[in-house]
Amino acid sequence: MRIPAGLDWWREQPDGAEWLERLPAIVAECAERWSLELEPPFEPARVSLVVPAGDVVLKVNFPDEESQYEADALAHFGDGSVELVAHAPDLRALLIERCRPGTTLWQVSDDAQATGIAATVLASLWRAPPSEHPFRLLEGEALKWIDELPADWEALGRPFEQALLDEAVAALRDLGPTQGDAVVLHQDFHGGNVLHAERRQWLAIDPKPLAGEREFDAASLLRDRRWELGRPGADTRIRRRLDLLAAELGLDRERMRLWGIAHALAWGISATKLEQDMIECARFLSTA
Numbered sequence: 001m002r003i004p005a006g007l008d009w010w011r012e013q014p015d016g017a018e019w020l021e022r023l024p025a026i027v028a029e030c031a032e033r034w035s036l037e038l039e040p041p042f043e044p045a046r047v048s049l050v051v052p053a054g055d056v057v058l059k060v061n062f063p064d065e066e067s068q069y070e071a072d073a074l075a076h077f078g079d080g081s082v083e084l085v086a087h088a089p090d091l092r093a094l095l096i097e098r099c100r101p102g103t104t105l106w107q108v109s110d111d112a113q114a115t116g117i118a119a120t121v122l123a124s125l126w127r128a129p130p131s132e133h134p135f136r137l138l139e140g141e142a143l144k145w146i147d148e149l150p151a152d153w154e155a156l157g158r159p160f161e162q163a164l165l166d167e168a169v170a171a172l173r174d175l176g177p178t179q180g181d182a183v184v185l186h187q188d189f190h191g192g193n194v195l196h197a198e199r200r201q202w203l204a205i206d207p208k209p210l211a212g213e214r215e216f217d218a219a220s221l222l223r224d225r226r227w228e229l230g231r232p233g234a235d236t237r238i239r240r241r242l243d244l245l246a247a248e249l250g251l252d253r254e255r256m257r258l259w260g261i262a263h264a265l266a267w268g269i270s271a272t273k274l275e276q277d278m279i280e281c282a283r284f285l286s287t288a
Helices: 005-012 016-034 070-076 111-125 138-155 162-178 214-222 234-249 253-268 276-286
Strands: 049-053 056-060 084-088 093-097 182-185 194-196 202-204 210-213
Touching: 005 016, 016 049, 016 056, 016 084, 016 093, 070 084, 070 093, 111 194, 111 202, 111 214, 111 234, 138 162, 138 210, 138 253, 162 253, 162 276, 182 214, 210 214, 214 234, 214 253, 234 253, 234 276, 253 276
Parallel strands: none
Antiparallel strands: 049 056, 056 093, 084 093, 182 210, 194 202
């Protein structure tokens, strides 16, 4: 099988080149195990190998922490996500429902309409975690980010104002131990991870699950369509999303805003990476 060029960046990551070399064998084993007739992989591929096979889709993840319990989350979510058909933890492979036509929520151009649709889908996912579950806790992630963010900021040469960093760290210190009731969170919920489907009009894909309060799960949605940030009115759009999600989902607007700042920085920087659009999102949220 031809591996999409969009996955080549994994070669620069620890163990990434080995994983890419193993992918054809992993796909072949999955095809045999589940009697699949594979079609060409979906492109562009960015993080995982995704291969349609009739009414299902084979997804193979790099064995990292974020994707470890994706299958468990899909099995646990309400009916607003794609269905998990089968799972091979030893191969980090999932067989999931295929969405047709499969276009993303980004195809809905009106931002308020798209945010309203997203709110409905997001609410349909949330269920309390069972008493024993494998998901990482949001409080633990917040503690980790409290340590990592200042260290990464220093390693990058202090690439943005300290006031924004301090606001994020203070938010994490306050939010982590004061959360409301926990649900299983998607964590990467935005328009690109909501697909047009047949069973329901819109279904969520690609969770990076945690267990924690609902307000956190708005973070990726608040900064959705980041390519539009350079256009006039970006700050107004983010404020409108906060207002709409607070009203539609009954969420605390200020906690959503603060989680949004912290998560944008946590996912926007590392010791070797700086995503300027994520920093800009955090700035917009700081004044929202």
